[in-house]
Amino acid sequence: MTLKSSNFTLLVVNLESESLTTLAEELHKKSITAPGFFQNAPVVVNIENAALTIDYANMKQSINEQGFILVGISGDLSGEQKELIRAQHIAILRSSLRQSNKIAGAIPAAVEPIELPAVNEFKTKIHTGRVRSGQQIYAKETDLVIHGDVGAGAEVIADGNIHIYGKLSGKALAGAKGDKSACIFCQALKPELLSIAGIYKLSDDLTNDYVTKSCIVSLQNEQIVLGKLDQI
Structure with missing residues (x-):
């Protein structure tokens, strides 16, 4: 690989x-x-x-x-x-x-x-391959594209947006330096944690409507909001 x-x-x-x-x-x-x-x-x-x-x-x-x-x-x-x-x-x-x-x-x-x-x-940082437990991928002052799954215990972080062409089982933190307009796009959502500009949502807070679905995660009124990509 x-x-x-x-x-x-x-x-x-x-x-x-x-x-x-x-x-x-x-x-x-x-x-x-x-x-x-x-x-x-x-x-x-x-x-x-x-x-x-x-x-x-x-x-x-x-x-x-x-x-x-x-x-x-x-x-x-x-x-x-x-x-x-x-x-x-x-x-x-x-x-x-x-x-x-x-x-x-x-x-x-x-x-x-x-x-x-x-x-x-x-200048967008692109990572090809699975992000494994214990790994951390960080895109400084730009967006991050992951072509592969993000395993449990792994972290993907970006100062901009995060695009995951695979399953998210770990943590995804967009807008790491405070960009509240940042979004997280994911083909299959089952995260441990979602965060945008320091505001986060844990896996326990997610409803089954979004688990394993293709989703967009954004920040609205200081709250993490999820939407299904196939309904856009």
């Missing part, structure tokens, strides 16, 4: 207005220039320059209809924006993460589009 960490590449759309029609048109243009290249590609939308009146549910649907997957939203977000985004179970990514080669969400006519592939890199 080989355990390794690597960079995770995401596409970023720089949304300059609340127009979801423009967003869909730009994504469609990108997808037809390289058929299959962007199929099911993860997308982050940066809304720093957009208006506050964005319909995030329609944004998610519009992006999905173009064959992309919305995995997060970034920007200098207000408290109101964060609440609306979390209500749609969309991850909030820190705008301080390093960015390069932006895809313009609304490209001005006087500016030439950049050549493909146009990507934005987020």
